[in-house]
Amino acid sequence: MPVTIYDVAKAAGVGISTVSRVLNENTNVREETRIRVLEAIEALGYKPNILARNLSRSHVQTVGVVLSYLTSPFQVTVLQGIERFLAQAGLDLTIFSLESPKRRETLLENLSHGRRCDGLIVISFTPQQRFLQRFQRYHTPVVIADFRDERIPSVYVDNVEGGYLATKHLLGLGHTRIGYILDHTEPPNGSGGNEPGADRQRGYVRALLEAGIPFDPMLVSESGLHSRERGAVAAERLLNRADRPTAIFAASDVIALGVMECARKAGLALPDDLALVGFDDIELASFIGLTTVRQPMQEMGRHAAEIVTRLMRGEKVERMSRQLPVELVVRESCGALALAERG
Amino acid sequence: MPVTIYDVAKAAGVGISTVSRVLNENTNVREETRIRVLEAIEALGYKPNILARNLSRSHVQTVGVVLSYLTSPFQVTVLQGIERFLAQAGLDLTIFSLESPKRRETLLENLSHGRRCDGLIVISFTPQQRFLQRFQRYHTPVVIADFRDERIPSVYVDNVEGGYLATKHLLGLGHTRIGYILDHTEPPNGSGGNEPGADRQRGYVRALLEAGIPFDPMLVSESGLHSRERGAVAAERLLNRADRPTAIFAASDVIALGVMECARKAGLALPDDLALVGFDDIELASFIGLTTVRQPMQEMGRHAAEIVTRLMRGEKVERMSRQLPVELVVRESCGALALAERG
DNA sequence: CTGTTAGCGCTTTCAG
DNA sequence: CTGAAAGCGCTAACAG
Numbered sequence: 001m002p003v004t005i006y007d008v009a010k011a012a013g014v015g016i017s018t019v020s021r022v023l024n025e026n027t028n029v030r031e032e033t034r035i036r037v038l039e040a041i042e043a044l045g046y047k048p049n050i051l052a053r054n055l056s057r058s059h060v061q062t063v064g065v066v067l068s069y070l071t072s073p074f075q076v077t078v079l080q081g082i083e084r085f086l087a088q089a090g091l092d093l094t095i096f097s098l099e100s101p102k103r104r105e106t107l108l109e110n111l112s113h114g115r116r117c118d119g120l121i122v123i124s125f126t127p128q129q130r131f132l133q134r135f136q137r138y139h140t141p142v143v144i145a146d147f148r149d150e151r152i153p154s155v156y157v158d159n160v161e162g163g164y165l166a167t168k169h170l171l172g173l174g175h176t177r178i179g180y181i182l183d184h185t186e187p188p189n190g191s192g193g194n195e196p197g198a199d200r201q202r203g204y205v206r207a208l209l210e211a212g213i214p215f216d217p218m219l220v221s222e223s224g225l226h227s228r229e230r231g232a233v234a235a236e237r238l239l240n241r242a243d244r245p246t247a248i249f250a251a252s253d254v255i256a257l258g259v260m261e262c263a264r265k266a267g268l269a270l271p272d273d274l275a276l277v278g279f280d281d282i283e284l285a286s287f288i289g290l291t292t293v294r295q296p297m298q299e300m301g302r303h304a305a306e307i308v309t310r311l312m313r314g315e316k317v318e319r320m321s322r323q324l325p326v327e328l329v330v331r332e333s334c335g336a337l338a339l340a341e342r343g
Numbered sequence: 344m345p346v347t348i349y350d351v352a353k354a355a356g357v358g359i360s361t362v363s364r365v366l367n368e369n370t371n372v373r374e375e376t377r378i379r380v381l382e383a384i385e386a387l388g389y390k391p392n393i394l395a396r397n398l399s400r401s402h403v404q405t406v407g408v409v410l411s412y413l414t415s416p417f418q419v420t421v422l423q424g425i426e427r428f429l430a431q432a433g434l435d436l437t438i439f440s441l442e443s444p445k446r447r448e449t450l451l452e453n454l455s456h457g458r459r460c461d462g463l464i465v466i467s468f469t470p471q472q473r474f475l476q477r478f479q480r481y482h483t484p485v486v487i488a489d490f491r492d493e494r495i496p497s498v499y500v501d502n503v504e505g506g507y508l509a510t511k512h513l514l515g516l517g518h519t520r521i522g523y524i525l526d527h528t529e530p531p532n533g534s535g536g537n538e539p540g541a542d543r544q545r546g547y548v549r550a551l552l553e554a555g556i557p558f559d560p561m562l563v564s565e566s567g568l569h570s571r572e573r574g575a576v577a578a579e580r581l582l583n584r585a586d587r588p589t590a591i592f593a594a595s596d597v598i599a600l601g602v603m604e605c606a607r608k609a610g611l612a613l614p615d616d617l618a619l620v621g622f623d624d625i626e627l628a629s630f631i632g633l634t635t636v637r638q639p640m641q642e643m644g645r646h647a648a649e650i651v652t653r654l655m656r657g658e659k660v661e662r663m664s665r666q667l668p669v670e671l672v673v674r675e676s677c678g679a680l681a682l683a684e685r686g
Numbered sequence: 687c688t689g690t691t692a693g694c695g696c697t698t699t700c701a702g
Numbered sequence: 703c704t705g706a707a708a709g710c711g712c713t714a715a716c717a718g
Contacts (some may be wrong), residue, residue: 004711015689029689050457051401052711055394062437070423071626079412080708085438091460094405094437097426114393116435167696228630257630283414286628287571287600347695358705363697371703395695398710 003044007100012040023048062092063308064117066107068124070097070224073282074252074297075123078145081301082121089309091118116339119308121145121301124196126152141311145214146295147305148194153311153320155303159196161202162293162326163249166277169291169328170247171211173275179219179238179245180204181255182227204249219245223255231258239266239274247275253282253292260288271332281329289331296324348386355383364469366391403433406651409450413440415569416625417595417640418466421488424644425464432652434461437674456479462651464644469495472530481651488647489638490591492578493539496654496663498646502539505636505669506546506592509620512634512671514592516618522562522581522588523547526569531677540594543622547592562588566598575599582609590618596625596635603631614650614675624672632674639667 005023009016015032022037038213040046049229054060065082067075079095086093094117098104111120112134120135120142126149127135127142135142143153143290155299159325163180182197203213218241223234231250235258238245250256256278260270268274278285281294310317348366349487351499352359357380364372365380383389397403408425408600410418422438422630429436437460449641451470454463455477463478469480470485479487486496513521525540548558561584566577574593576603581588593599599621603613611617621628624637648667653660 002711004708006711011687016712017690018688021688024713030687033687049711050459051394051403052694053713055398055696056711056713057393058694060394071417076419078414080440083413084442087440087442087446092437094435095426095428097423099427099430103430113390116393119655261630278569287604288631322507328434349695352705359696360698360706361704364704367697376703392695395710396697398712399697401710407718655697 001031002049002151003046005046006042008037008040008046011044018272047048050200058115059093059118059312060115060226061090061314062094062117063119063305064094064111065122066096066098066104066111066120066122068098068104069226070095073284074146074226074280075253076297077282077297078123078301078304079283081298082145082305083301083307084298085302085305089305091309112140115140119312121304121308122147125262137294141308143304143311144308145300146196148321149174153317153327155300155307155322155324156194156196157295157300157324159199159326160203160206162279163200164207164277165203165326165328166200166293167204167207169330170249170275170277171207171213172197173247175245175247175275176213177219177243177247178204178208178213179248180229180251181219181223181234181238181248181259183255184222184315192259200249200251224273226252226254228254228258228261231249231255232262233258235259235262236266239263239268246273247277249277249279252281253278253285255289256290256292257284266343285329286331291331292329294327294329299324345392345602346389348389351380351383351386351389354387355380377508392578393424401458402461402655403435403458404433405437405452406462406464407437407439409439409441409447409454409463409465411441411447412569416597416627417489417569417623417638420625420640421466421644424641425488426639426644426650428645428648428652430670432648433541434652437599439596441648441677455483457681458483462655463527464488464647464651467492484651486647486654488643490570491664496650496660497665498643498650498665499539500638500667500669502537502542502592502641502669503546503549504545505622505638507624507671508546508671509512509543509592509636510547510550512673513592513618513620514550514556516590517572518588518618519554519556520562520586520588520590521547521551521556522564522591523592523594524564524574524577524581524602525592525600526567527567528567542593543594545580566601569595571597571601574598575605576601578605579609582606582611592620592622594622596621596628596633598622599633599635600627600631628672629674634674635672637670637672642667 004021005016006052022034083093085321108131112131122144124146126147128145137247145155148154148156182201185198208215221237222235223230248259249257256276259276263270263274270276278290278292281292285292306318348359348362351362362380363375368510392464411498426436439450456472465487467489469487471491488498491497491499523544525544551558564577564580566573591602593602599619602619604618613619621633621635628635650660
């Protein structure tokens with residue numbers, strides 16, 4: 001029913017390959033013929049069938065993005081950066097949300113087989129070796145955002161530096177008992193790479209040591225996830241101690257939110273009773289006046305998208321992996337939002 | 344290079360159509376043969392080529408979601424609901440972010456032509472008639488979330504009721520000068536349908552009238568977008584008046600955030616100097632203790648996804664359009680986050 | 687420059 | 703039940 005390349009060819013009085021040529025902007029077509037074909041296309045309202053084209057070219061003009069939670073402001077912001085780049089590049093973006101670690105396996109299993117996308121961007125984790133190999137066999141480039149892995153192109157920040165900056169700031173404020181809350185130490189599926197949370201901890205420890213303060217493992221708490229609830233629970237462990245810290249460095253703003261919530265319940269006022277520094281600088285941070293370490297989230301996405309895109313086109317990419325800068329953003333440390341007694 | 348259906352057929356000593364049959368779980372295959380084919384598939388590590396399958400079946404196993412901003416917590420939450428449903432249904436999800444109204448035209452233009460997705464979910468706006476027709480010609484079902492349009496399946500809430508509930512609550516608190524901030528009155532591209540913001544205003548007016556308070560147009564302010572910044576600007580117009588309102592109903596939580604920011608700058612304490620009610624109940628609302636009208640965002644996404652999916656399969660859908668309930672969630676109205684003087 | 691022809695890998699009649 | 707063969711609509715050699 002729909003008009004095909006044959007209809008156009010017939011209408012223009014040429015062969016289908018000529019139509020294909022003008023469609024693909026191949027130069028080997030006489031201007032005159034080109035016009036004629038274009039007119040036929042216009043007249044018939046012809047639109048190439050993407051499915052057929054995909055099969056022929058064996059690609060799908062799509063890049064996939066694998067992220068763990070659509071609920072994470074950080075990941076969604078990275079996604080924004082990716083989306084913008086891809087949109088102007090004329091590529092489709094399909095998202096795969098993990099939600100559970102087990103889905104990660106099965107998803108990657110599927111993804112690495114069928115040609116569902118021409119390139120893949122993975123946010124905040126690194127796929128296991130076998131998947132990487134399979135993607136390679138299919139010539140599907142994979143790049144990671146927010147995670148550093150020597151094996152594949154990665155876009156990340158200097159998390160050690162970030163942790164250092166945050167801690168240093170707290171130290172500068174006169175704090176000596178500084179807690180640290182991270183998501184988790186162990187990579188969920190033990191597949192190499194540098195966990196951001198662990199790196200931030202290294203920076204934290206380094207700053208401590210430089211200031212002559214011994215590292216106290218009891219001051220580190222794991223939340224498991226980057227979520228407010230879990231952050232609050234992790235904070236509670238720290239804040240319930242007799243020798244509770246006077247300041248906390250949270251590995252993400254979302255966790256910091258949990259800390260705030262916990263502090264509020266405990267009747268601790270920020271920043272007087274408890275100083276707080278987050279990480280990421282999500283949109284919300286400026287609203288609540290949270291001091292944090294800013295990561296260029298959109299930029300990360302943009303770079304990752306640019307890299308996969310070029311790799312997909314077979315272009316040579318100069319810097320396959322890129323480290324982006326972090327920056328400490330000092331705010332009133334939630335002072336603007338003082339506590340009020342609950343009803 | 345990769346193993347095809349022919350390789351499997353040869354290895355199993357059958358014809359390719361038989362392999363195809365077992366692949367598609369067609370019953371007309373002798374159990375014995377089936378096993379043999381399955382073994383060959385296993386042995387060769389065969390994976391069907393999706394591109395070829397797509398061309399043959401002329402579909403892509405993908406549904407597209409068109410949203411205006413990936414920065415909108417509301418839309419992202421609806422997206423979550425969609426994603427969950429689609430993932431378990433084994434369908435891919437590709438997202439199209441608008442960002443600018445002009446992109447909307449070109450995007451829909453493209454989308455409505457090529458078979459890039461088998462179904463489409465549009466969030467918070469309604470496509471123009473010509474696009475709808477084109478999608479219909481291609482048998483691509485379109486459903487809308489967060490917008491009601493008689494022409495196509497829509498999932499929405501009773502916004503009039505929502506506005507009524509919010510206003511009624513404020514009235515109950517003793518307020519008589521209640522402001523209303525909405526995104527915009529005019530549909531950006533004048534394409535019919537019921538604008539949520541306008542409906543909420545109807546509920547607002549109704550509540551006012553019922554309480555014997557005349558509707559004052561000067562108490563309504565437009566922000567243009569659902570954004571904190573724009574919300575703050577719109578709030579400023581209201582709050583700068585000599586006869587400023589003592590309460591504000593914001594058409595979204597994000598706008599309410601802007602109102603809070605504005606109030607903070609103006610030195611107004613919530614909820615004492617200014618009462619506030621938002622709309623949506625985004626994740627953040629509970630954190631800051633904002634009273635709001637909850638919409639079941641994930642549910643909206645889920646329903647929309649379910650409807651397109653069934654429509655794609657040619658199934659009959661009982662209720663093509665669905666209205667979901669709204670609910671007033673009373674919180675301390677930001678009282679928990681009292682003001683503190685700025686440095 | 688341009689037309690012919692052979693696939694891309696799978697689904698789907700249509701005969702056996 | 704099963705195989706042969708004809709597409710799906712487009713791209714890409716390969717001859718002119």
